[in-house]
Amino acid sequence: MKLLFVADGRSPIALNWMRWWIDKGHEVYLASTFACDPIPGLAGLDLTPVAFSGAKTSSASGNKSASGLWGARALGLRQKIRQWVGPLTISRSSKRLREVVVRVHPDLVHAMRIPYEGMLAAEAISGLEAPPLLVSIWGNDFTLHAPSSPFMRHYTEWTLSLADAIHADCRRDIRLARQWGFPTDRPTFVSPGNGGIRGEVFHPPSEPVSAPVVINPRGFRGYVRNDTFFQSIPKVLARRPDARFLCASMAGEPQAQRWIEQLGIQASVELLPALPHHEMADKFSSAAVLVSPSTHDGTPNTLLEGMACGCFPVAGDLESIREWITPGVNGLLVDPSDPDSLAEAILSALDQPELRAKAGEQNRRIIAERADYSQNMSHAETFYSRLLHSN
Numbered sequence: 001m002k003l004l005f006v007a008d009g010r011s012p013i014a015l016n017w018m019r020w021w022i023d024k025g026h027e028v029y030l031a032s033t034f035a036c037d038p039i040p041g042l043a044g045l046d047l048t049p050v051a052f053s054g055a056k057t058s059s060a061s062g063n064k065s066a067s068g069l070w071g072a073r074a075l076g077l078r079q080k081i082r083q084w085v086g087p088l089t090i091s092r093s094s095k096r097l098r099e100v101v102v103r104v105h106p107d108l109v110h111a112m113r114i115p116y117e118g119m120l121a122a123e124a125i126s127g128l129e130a131p132p133l134l135v136s137i138w139g140n141d142f143t144l145h146a147p148s149s150p151f152m153r154h155y156t157e158w159t160l161s162l163a164d165a166i167h168a169d170c171r172r173d174i175r176l177a178r179q180w181g182f183p184t185d186r187p188t189f190v191s192p193g194n195g196g197i198r199g200e201v202f203h204p205p206s207e208p209v210s211a212p213v214v215i216n217p218r219g220f221r222g223y224v225r226n227d228t229f230f231q232s233i234p235k236v237l238a239r240r241p242d243a244r245f246l247c248a249s250m251a252g253e254p255q256a257q258r259w260i261e262q263l264g265i266q267a268s269v270e271l272l273p274a275l276p277h278h279e280m281a282d283k284f285s286s287a288a289v290l291v292s293p294s295t296h297d298g299t300p301n302t303l304l305e306g307m308a309c310g311c312f313p314v315a316g317d318l319e320s321i322r323e324w325i326t327p328g329v330n331g332l333l334v335d336p337s338d339p340d341s342l343a344e345a346i347l348s349a350l351d352q353p354e355l356r357a358k359a360g361e362q363n364r365r366i367i368a369e370r371a372d373y374s375q376n377m378s379h380a381e382t383f384y385s386r387l388l389h390s391n
Contacts, residue, residue, distance in 0.1 A: 001021075001026045001027070001107045001108065001384065001385075001388065002026070002027040002029070002043075002104070002105070002106045002107045002108075003021055003026055003027065003028050003029065003106055003107065003108055003110060003384075004029045004030075004031060004100070004101065004104055004106035004108070004109045004110070004131075005017075005018055005028065005029070005030050005031070005109075005110050005111075005112060006031045006033070006048070006097065006109065006110070006111040006112065006117045006118075006120060006121045007030065007031075007032060007033070007110075007111070007112035007113075007117055008032065008033050008034050008036075008053075008112070008117070009030055009032030009033075009034060009035075009036030009037075009039070009045070010032075010034050010036045011112070012194065012277070013112070013193050013194040013301060014112050015039065016194040016195050016373075017112065017194060017195050017377075018030065018039065018042075019039075019041075020195060020377045020380075020381075022039070022040075022041035022042065023041075024381070027043045028041070028042055028043055029042065029043050029044040029045070029046075029100075029104050029106065030042055030044070030045050030046070031046045031047075031048040031097055031100050032045065032046070032047055032048065033048055033049055033050050033051075033053045033116065033117055033120070034047075034049070034053050034054075035047060035054075044104065046096070046097075046100045048093065048096050048097045048100065048120065049093060050086070050089055050090060050093040050094075050116045050117075050119075050120045051082050051085075051086030051087070051089050051090075051093075051115075051116040052082065052085075052086065052089070053116070079222050080148070083115075083145060083148040083149045083151075083152050084148075084149045084151065086115070086116055086151075087115075087116075087119065087149070087151035087152060087154070087155050088151065090116065090119050090120055090123050090155060091123060093120055094120055094123035094124040095124075097120055097121065097123075097124035098124040098125070098128070100124075101124055101125060101128065101130065101131075102128070105131075106131050107131055107388055108131050108132050108133075108134060108384060108387065108388060109121055109125065109130070109131055109132070109133050109134070110134045110135075110136070111133065111134070111135045111136065111159075112136045112138075113135075113136055113137065113138040113141060114135060114137060114138075114141040114145070114146070114156055114159055114160075115141060115145045115146075115152065115155070115156070118135040118136075118159045118163070119155040119156075119158070119159050121133055121135070121159075122135075122155075122158055122159040122162040122163065123158075125162070126162060131391075132164040132165065132387050132388065132391045133162060133163050133164050133165075134163070134164065134165045134166070134167060134384075134387065135159060135160075135163040135165075135166050135167070136166070136167045136168070136193065137166055137167065137168040137169070137173045137177060137298070138169070138193060138298060139169065139170070139173075139193070139296065139297040139298025139299065139300065139320060140223055140296035140297065140298070141156070141173070142156075142173060142176040142177070142180060143176075143296045144223055144296040146180060156180055157180055157181045160177060160180055160181045160182040161181055161182075161183075163182065163186070164186060164187075164387065164391060165186055165187045165188065165189070165383075165387050166182060166186075166188050166189070167188070167189045167190075167191065167380075167383075168188065168189075168190055168298065169190070169191065169192050169193040169298045169299040169320075170190065170298045170299045170320040170323050171190055171323060172298070172319045172320045172323065173298055173320070174188045174190060187383070187386070187387060187390075189379070189380065189383045191371075191376040191379065191380060192299055192301060192304055192371050192376060193298065193299065193301055194301045195373050195376055195377045195380065196371050196372050196373035196374070196375065196376035196377065197304050197305060197308045197367055197371045197372060197373055198277075198373045199308070199367075199368075199372065199373075201277050201278055201281050202277075202281050202284065202305045202308040202309050203281075203285075203308060203309065204285070204308075204309060204310035204360065204364065205285040205286075205309070205310060208310070208353070208356075208357060208360070209285070209286065209287065209288045209310065210288075210353070211244070211286070211288065212240055212242055212243040212244065212288060212350045213243075213244050213245075213246065213286055213287040213288055213289075214236075214243060214244070214245045214246070214287060214288070214289045214290075214291060214346055214350075215245075215246040215247075215248065215283060215284060215287040215289070215290050215291070215306065215311065216229055216245070216246070216247050216248065216290075216291045216292070216293075217248040217249075217280065217283075217284075217290065217292070217302035217305075217306060218248070218249075218292055218293075218294065218300070218302065219248060219249030219250060219274070220249070220250065220253060220255070220256075221294075223294055223295050223296040223297070224292075224293060224294045224295075225293040225294070225295060225316075225336045225337055226250075226255075226256070226259075226293070227259070228293050228336055228337055228338065228339050228342055229291060229293050229342065230256070230259040230260070230263060230265075231259075231263070231339035232339040232340075232342040232343040232346065233245055233263065233265050233268065233269065233343075234263050234264070234265060235339060235340065235343035236343050236346050236347055236350075237265065237268055239347055240347060240350055240351075243268065243346075243350065244268055244269075244270070245265075245268055245269045245270070246270050246272060246283055246286075246287060247269060247270065247271050247272060248272050248274070248275065248280065248283065248302075249272065249273065249274045249275075250271040250272065251271045251272055251273040252271070252273075253271065256271055257271075277305075280302075280305065281305070281309060284305060284306045284308075284309035284310075284311055285309045285310065287306070287309075287311050288311065288312060288349065288350060288356060289311060289312050289313075289314060289346055289349045289350060289356075290302075290303065290306035290307070290311035290312065290313050290314065291314050291315075291342070291346065292313065292314070292315040292316065292321075293315070293316050293334070293336040293342060294315070294316045294318070294336060295316060295318075295336050295337070296318075297315075297316065297318050297320055297321060298320050299320060299321075299323070299324065303315060303321070303324070304324070304367060304371050307324075307330075307331075307363040307364075307366070307367055308363070308364070308367045308371070310360045310363075310364075312331060312332075312349045312355070312356045312359050312360070313325055313330075313331035313332070313359075313363075314331065314332045314333075314334060314342065314345045314346055314349060315331065315332075315333055315334070316333070316334065316335075316336035317333035317334060317335060317336075318333075321333060324366065329358075329359065329362065330358075330359040330362040330363050330366070331359060331363075332345040332348065332349060
């Protein structure tokens with residue numbers, strides 16, 4: 001197959017997905033909305049910025065750069081500006097992508113989220129004798145972005161009206177896609193956003209973790225309540241002074257440093273830089289509890305990675321997360337705005353090694369059955385082929 005991906009070429013999720021097709025010998029092209037390094041094996045790379053994504057950024061994922069340039073408190077403001085003004089750039093930006101589509105003449109276009117890659121792709125192929133358009137939905141596309149402005153609402157509905165198929169990382173988003181106008185007779189596919197978990201990288205440690213180590217792998221995002229997380233730490237330390245907290249992708253983050261100093265928890269918290277997968281796997285394997293206090297989410301890849309490594313998950317109580325976690329059985333769900341509730345859940349997990357052990361066994365089965373990378377990507381390959389043959 002000749003495949004054109006419209007994606008943020010810096011994103012580990014997009015890279016993980018594209019590498020499967022490259023390794024399988026397919027002809028893979030990338031239209032990246034952000035400047036990125038060339039990917040070995042790509043047949044072609046074009047830059048197609050949209051919604052100000054041409055602005056300079058130094059981070060592989062964009063999160064650290066946004067945090068450093070704007071400060072944690074300004075992330076929400078930056079997001080709001082993009083939600084109101086970003087859609088106005090789509091029509092002009094789509095001309096460059098349309099040229100790529102005409103030149104490459106792909107068998108299939110896969111846009112790896114609705115804002116703004118899916119919106120850009122839908123506009124670019126509109127009116128063309130175009131190949132099928134597959135759009136991936138990420139966890140907050142419907143719950144956070146789509147209703148945020150009239151422009152985001154319009155372009156979300158427009159994208160879904162033109163998409164020939166959608167891929168989502170949770171069943172909830174298939175239901176929401178239908179509510180936002182995706183026709184009921186068009187095909188859908190559910191699998192983790194990055195394709196799945198690589199068992200050779202993310203796997204349980206040889207011995208169960210006994211040290212009271214808690215990891216927050218989410219970094220700074222506008223929909224992750226890190227204020228709640230940091231406020232919960234002194235409450236945990238009051239009963240478990242031996243607890244230690246690892247905070248991924250927060251090294252050098254001024255707001256995190258301020259919270260640590262204000263709360264007097266310097267000795268118990270380590271701010272980590274963004275780490276490659278194998279190093280994150282080591283951190284997960286050293287932790288007893290994983291915390292994900294988000295207010296909007298689909299299926300966070302870091303949640304699945306931590307579960308694969310034996311971490312006991314404590315997450316925001318969201319419909320999408322309940323597709324993976326049964327409270328009190330293989331994890332705990334809390335109000336992500338309540339530090340007391342989060343602290344009690346962390347303490348409950350730390351104080352019950354038997355619960356953690358049983359949850360670990362169940363989570364390993366869940367990952368093997370529903371989130372294995374090779375299995376999910378094989379299903380994706382079948383889905384691609386079926387989509388091509390039906391158009």
